[in-house]
Amino acid sequence: MIKKLSTGLLLVMVSSANATDDYSKELYEIYCTACHAVATSGAPQAFTSEWDKLVNKGFNTLVNNAINGIGNMPPMGTCTECSAEDLEDIIRYMAQEQKP
Ligand code: HEC
Numbered sequence: 001m002i003k004k005l006s007t008g009l010l011l012v013m014v015s016s017a018n019a020t021d022d023y024s025k026e027l028y029e030i031y032c033t034a035c036h037a038v039a040t041s042g043a044p045q046a047f048t049s050e051w052d053k054l055v056n057k058g059f060n061t062l063v064n065n066a067i068n069g070i071g072n073m074p075p076m077g078t079c080t081e082c083s084a085e086d087l088e089d090i091i092r093y094m095a096q097e098q099k100p
Contacts, residue, residue: 024089031079036094042072044094051095063088 028036028046035043044050054062066087069075076082082090 020089020093024086024093027079027082027086028090028093031082032077032090032094034078035073046094047096049097051097055095059088059091062091066091 032046035041036046039045044054063084066073066077067075067084077087077090079087
């Protein structure tokens with residue numbers, strides 16, 4: 001009997017948590033700032049601690065809610081060209097507490 005040994009290939013993902021690409025920033029500027037950078041909009045403000053409790057829901061939930069819309073948040077945050085991955089990138093960007 002031949003035993004197949006898994007060679008244990010490990011894909012080491014380089015963390016890019018603080019390296020939001022320009023494309024995501026651009027999408028954020030175009031589509032999300034209308035509410036997420038306007039305190040009176042009722043939307044959680046980008047780069048503030050308002051995201052702390054939201055992040056606890058998990059990014060999957062946040063992305064799904066962004067896709068489907070939630071409360072006064074329109075589906076896709078009006079970004080019809082955004083993929084789920086784009087939305088996640090933008091959300092991670094907005095959830096950074098420090099100003100970019
Ligand atoms: C027209 C205003 C508006 C725009 C544009 C908008 N949002 Fe929002 N967003 C909101 C409001 C209001 C909430 C709070 C919803 C609530 O909890 O009732 C929200 C909440 C969210 C949440 C939290 C969802 C949750 O689970 O609580 C995420 C994530 C989010 N927005 C992502 C985005 C992204 C990404 C964009 C740009 C592509 C965007 N939004 C554009 C108004 C907007």
